[in-house]
Amino acid sequence: MPPYRHRLFNHSRLLLILGLLLTVGFLVTSFISYEVSKRSILEAIVEQSLPLTSSNIYSEIQKDLVRPVLISSTMAHDTFLRRWVLQGEADVEEMTHYLREVRQRYGAFASFFVSERSGIYYTGDGVLKQISPDEPRDAWYYRTRALTEDYEINVDPDLANQDALTIFINYRVYDFDGNYIGATGIGLTVDAVRRLVTEHQQRFNRKIYFVNKAGKVVLVGNSTKALNVDLHDGAGIGPQLEHILAAESGSYQYADADGNTQILQVNYLPELKWYLFVEQGQDAALDGIQRTLWINILISLLITAVVISLAHVALRNYQHRIEEMATIDKLTGLLNRNAFTMLMKKLLADHKRDPQPMAFLLADIDFFKQINDRHGHMAGDEVLAGIAKRLLDALRESDLVVRWGGEELLILLRHCDLSEALRIAESLRRGIGEEAFAVNGQAIPVTISIGVAAYHAGETTEQAVSRADAALYQAKNAGRNRVCVAPEA
Numbered sequence: 001m002p003p004y005r006h007r008l009f010n011h012s013r014l015l016l017i018l019g020l021l022l023t024v025g026f027l028v029t030s031f032i033s034y035e036v037s038k039r040s041i042l043e044a045i046v047e048q049s050l051p052l053t054s055s056n057i058y059s060e061i062q063k064d065l066v067r068p069v070l071i072s073s074t075m076a077h078d079t080f081l082r083r084w085v086l087q088g089e090a091d092v093e094e095m096t097h098y099l100r101e102v103r104q105r106y107g108a109f110a111s112f113f114v115s116e117r118s119g120i121y122y123t124g125d126g127v128l129k130q131i132s133p134d135e136p137r138d139a140w141y142y143r144t145r146a147l148t149e150d151y152e153i154n155v156d157p158d159l160a161n162q163d164a165l166t167i168f169i170n171y172r173v174y175d176f177d178g179n180y181i182g183a184t185g186i187g188l189t190v191d192a193v194r195r196l197v198t199e200h201q202q203r204f205n206r207k208i209y210f211v212n213k214a215g216k217v218v219l220v221g222n223s224t225k226a227l228n229v230d231l232h233d234g235a236g237i238g239p240q241l242e243h244i245l246a247a248e249s250g251s252y253q254y255a256d257a258d259g260n261t262q263i264l265q266v267n268y269l270p271e272l273k274w275y276l277f278v279e280q281g282q283d284a285a286l287d288g289i290q291r292t293l294w295i296n297i298l299i300s301l302l303i304t305a306v307v308i309s310l311a312h313v314a315l316r317n318y319q320h321r322i323e324e325m326a327t328i329d330k331l332t333g334l335l336n337r338n339a340f341t342m343l344m345k346k347l348l349a350d351h352k353r354d355p356q357p358m359a360f361l362l363a364d365i366d367f368f369k370q371i372n373d374r375h376g377h378m379a380g381d382e383v384l385a386g387i388a389k390r391l392l393d394a395l396r397e398s399d400l401v402v403r404w405g406g407e408e409l410l411i412l413l414r415h416c417d418l419s420e421a422l423r424i425a426e427s428l429r430r431g432i433g434e435e436a437f438a439v440n441g442q443a444i445p446v447t448i449s450i451g452v453a454a455y456h457a458g459e460t461t462e463q464a465v466s467r468a469d470a471a472l473y474q475a476k477n478a479g480r481n482r483v484c485v486a487p488e489a
């Protein structure tokens with residue numbers, strides 16, 4: 001940018017404000033939409049997906065329990081079984097055979113009968129033991145005996161099967177007169193439930209486990225929670241556990257050992273006297289929208305950068321044009337008087353510090369009115385522009401050429417004393433006069449007159465130009481097409 005141009009406005013500030021507005025706007029909308037999505041995802045987890053998984057598993061378990069209850073009911077009503085008991089439990093082998101058959105036919109894990117009269121616990125493998133009211137493991141029998149309903153479902157370690165966790169259907173047996181004579185039923189391994197849990201865990205990507213009334217984890221799918229862990233001990237659920245167990249069902253949140261928020265759905269299963277815990281990590285659920293948030297922010301920043309760049313280019317061009325319009329004469333492409341006046345302030349200040357010689361040349365086209373009259377105003381314009389071009393071509397970069405008035409051109413020669421200025425003026429005059437201007441196929445001969453004034457330290461621009469003007473007047477009066485020197489001030 002030439003030194004004489006002043007910035008009309010500072011567009012960096014404008015771009016900064018624009019950039020800030022766009023960035024803040026984009027960020028605010030991105031975060032708001034993230035928060036809205038987050039809330040609706042969490043709501044969906046708490047209100048729909050976790051309860052749905054929980055009730056799915058619950059109903060599957062209930063469905064799985066219907067068949068064993070039916071089998072146990074059939075056993076309790078079996079004529080053979082009741083007759084065998086009423087006839088004094090004589091042949092153990094017969095009962096063993098019967099129980100083994102039931103076990104094998106229905107794929108049960110265990111089948112049993114406990115006699116009220118003898119207290120003997122029969123299984124498909126023979127007599128297991130004699131039950132006793134003092135033995136805590138036999139508490140189930142005395143509970144069943146006291147039942148008002150026909151049966152109970154009980155989860156216990158199975159003594160007959162290396163204490164494997166087993167779901168027992170304990171069915172009350174009556175004789176033909178309706179007197180209680182014992183308890184029978186089958187035992188199921190919890191493998192089926194475990195399989196169900198594992199499958200749901202994998203399908204829905206959440207942790208599913210069962211907790212007993214004491215707060216211990218009693219059944220897990222594969223590799224989620226450790227078995228037999230007392231949840232009271234954990235820092236995560238621990239503090240809330242008593243409340244959770246008392247409430248029987250509900251939704252909760254807690255921070256796990258890694259600091260991740262877990263959303264937990266709890267439902268009590270009265271058939272098993274277990275709590276079904278279904279939980280899902282909040283962070284994993286929000287992974288997708290978090291990624292979307294970052295992509296949104298990236299796109300927003302890119303858009304901001306593109307908009308700022310485009311605005312920068314547009315403003316720069318616009319500023320350039322405005323500055324040009326304010327400083328350049330449209331017809332000749334020369335500096336206008338306004339721009340020159342601004343520029344001179346600086347040049348005169350420089351001159352004070354470093355007084356290098358300067359000279360003003362005021363050039364005026366001879367008989368320009370005639371050229372206009374003869375060839376038309378347009379042709380006159382072309383001649384004027386042509387002269388400006390020839391002057392510019394002949395002068396140095398550091399010299400200034402100004403359209404001073406209608407057909408008056410002012411030249412400032414820097415680092416140039418009077419004799420050099422005269423020489424240059426003469427050469428310019430000769431250069432213009434030597435070659436006619438070709439306009440619309442017509443040759444128009446043109447001459448110029450020039451007044452020369454060397455700049456004197458301390459002078460104003462007006463004073464120096466006015467002396468050059470006086471010299472020009474002299475040149476015109478002396479017959480035109482010549483160079484005259486200004487009288488000393």
Ligand SMILES: Nc1nc2c(ncn2[C@@H]2O[C@H](COP(=O)(O)OP(=O)(O)OP(=O)(O)O)[C@@H](O)[C@H]2O)c(=O)[nH]1
Binds near residue numbers: 376379405407476480
């Ligand atoms: N085509 C054209 N003519 C202009 C322009 N500016 C001024 N003029 C004309 O230039 C003419 C100047 O005329 P005068 O001041 O009488 O001077 P002159 O005819 O050149 O005669 P001398 O200067 O005495 O040699 C006027 O007719 C103006 O209208 C311009 O931008 N374009």
